Amino acid sequence: MKLSDSIKVRLREGQALVYAAEAESRGIGLAAFIRDRLDQTDRVEEELASIRVAMIDMGETLDELRDQLADTGNSASAQVQPEPPIPNAVQIETLMLLRASASSQDMRMVWGELDRQEIKPWRGKVR
Structure with a gap:
C-alpha cells in the first residue's frame, strides 16, 4: 500500500511519550501506531453511526x-387487558435495586420513552 504525503502533527509532550511507548511495545513505528489509531477511530465512529440509524429505524418501525x-381497531387500549401476573420476590428486588441505582434523570428518560410508546410505568399496587 502506497502512502500519500506526510503530515506533521504536534502532540503534547506527555501524549507523544505515551504513544511512542505504546508503539514501541507493539514493535511498530510511531507513525504506523497513529495511523492505526486513526483507522480504529474511524471504524468506531462508522459503527456508532450505523447503530444510531438502526435505533431510529426500530423506533419508526414500532410507531408504524x-x-x-390502531387502524385495524385493535388498539391495545381498546382491548381488555388480562391482569398481569404478580411479580415474584426476585423481580421486585431486582427492580428496586435498579431503581435505587438509577439517577432521577435516568428515570425521567425511561419514563419519557414509556410514555412515547404509550406504556404505563409499573409502580406496584397500592394496598
Missing part, C-alpha cells in the same frame, strides 16, 4: 406497527 394496530 402501533399505527397499523
Whole structure:
C-alpha cells in the first residue's frame, strides 16, 4: 500500500511519550501506531453511526406497527387487558435495586420513552 504525503502533527509532550511507548511495545513505528489509531477511530465512529440509524429505524418501525394496530381497531387500549401476573420476590428486588441505582434523570428518560410508546410505568399496587 502506497502512502500519500506526510503530515506533521504536534502532540503534547506527555501524549507523544505515551504513544511512542505504546508503539514501541507493539514493535511498530510511531507513525504506523497513529495511523492505526486513526483507522480504529474511524471504524468506531462508522459503527456508532450505523447503530444510531438502526435505533431510529426500530423506533419508526414500532410507531408504524402501533399505527397499523390502531387502524385495524385493535388498539391495545381498546382491548381488555388480562391482569398481569404478580411479580415474584426476585423481580421486585431486582427492580428496586435498579431503581435505587438509577439517577432521577435516568428515570425521567425511561419514563419519557414509556410514555412515547404509550406504556404505563409499573409502580406496584397500592394496598
